Amino acid sequence: MISRRVVLHFPSQLIDQPILSNTVRRYNLDFNILKASIAPPEGGLLVVELLGAQKDVQEALSYLKGLKIEIQNLSRDITMKDDACVHCGVCVPLCPSEALVVDHADWHVEFIADKCVACELCVKACPFGAMEVRL
């Protein structure tokens, strides 16, 4: 079993089709939706965690690519701009997945991208604009 967290960008002509349900049935996957938005005419955006056998997850991603869905790895989507962060830590209690932690020795805030679920709360919360979305 592996887990892959990906951002799927749907072209607008696909938003009326049950693509996720087709995919998980066909490749015998479990899924967990982390974020979803549909904004015609631009299309839709789905942040999803796919769980299954390695081969099945890979084939499912190729299938989605074949449908002209653009796929990004999730960890790349939220980034911390080191020069903007002042390490205050106001983001830390807001992060639902403990991807933002403060080192109590030197009081530096660390962003652990692997734990990020891209909820974007930190982007809203940072007074210094240090957390950026790249979609």
Add this chain to the structure above:
Amino acid sequence: MPRTIQEINNKLKAGKAVVVTAEEMTGIVRKKGVEKAYQEVDVVTTGTFGPMCSSGMYLNVGHTKPRIKLGGGTCLLNGVPVYTGIAAVDIFLGAAQLPADDPRNKIHPGEFRYGGGHVIEEFVSGKDIVLEASAYGTDCYPRQELKSWLNIKDVNEAVLFNVRNAYQNYNVAVNLSDKAIYTYLGILKPKLGNANYCSAGVLSPLLNDPLYRTIGIGTRIFLGGGVGFVSWQGTQHNPAAPRTEREVPTRGAGTLCVIGDLKGMDARYLRGVSMTGYGTSLGVGIGIPIPILDEEMAFFTSVADEDILAPIVDYSEAYPQAKPDVLGEVSYKELRDGKIKIGNKEVPTGAISSLSQAREIAQVLKERIEKGEFLLTQPVERLPGKEAGITFKAFHERPVEQSRRQR
């Protein structure tokens, strides 16, 4: 025998003075006691960095050819309106100012991505900004329109002037309601989801000189990376706030009005701030040296996070409705540990003031003092103390009858 500022400065010039940070002083006094610490230490440096309300800059941009009188007209810096009503080419920009076309909270919570604080940060960093002005024209100032790039190195004066900074203690903000709220102390999750605080605690300038014995009008300070001075007590200065036995206020108390040459400052310590749903501000770095004149000052500067208590205030009801209710008091030690107890609930804490930047400022100031680049000052005048009889007034509202309003 107490020391004088003159003696400390002579020692600094001779390279013989001992300078430590406020955090180091706490450890020294704990280990050696007040008497020994007083004998060994001459100066304690403090530091704080956080969003500070009531910050702004004024400029004299120089006279154009032909001349323009901005006073009475309008003037924008990078689209943000500035106050022109002082004279012909003197302008003031406050950190909270927003562009006219910013949507504010029309769709709540607004983002407030760019305002006066951001203009100040860009200007200090040496970036060109756009000045756009229109004026009504006079015989001696005939020009009516001006649009030009503006750079800090080309203006006559650029001065940071903050009428209220460096609050001596502050509220810890929580939210008792069942929906998220967006405040100047950050996003507060419903039902005590988090607690946000904003003081440098052990390193905070006025918490190390709680009775304003050495920090007064004329005190030379580290301001925004450069040199500044305390010019007056800050607005809302409230020395009569309740205090602990060691004179540390347990509510927001003293404040400072500070001024300094913006041309010598560094954008690392002056940063534009966007508070979602609230507005813009300026992150300001301040460091103040405290001369250890006697054992009492050694004692005051030995204050530790556990000695500093802050009030927990509900920002969904008590604060906006200006009710005096406090949910309890909590020490900075508990706040720094990352979790506090409110009733039966464990609440995670978040800081808006940056401890790592505060430490850096105290350290940089210490090095500047040790090198003899930064001498200590005797205040020209004391700040009003707790005996001054100052009380913190709420607005005295008196309805105006219709007939007088229409006059």
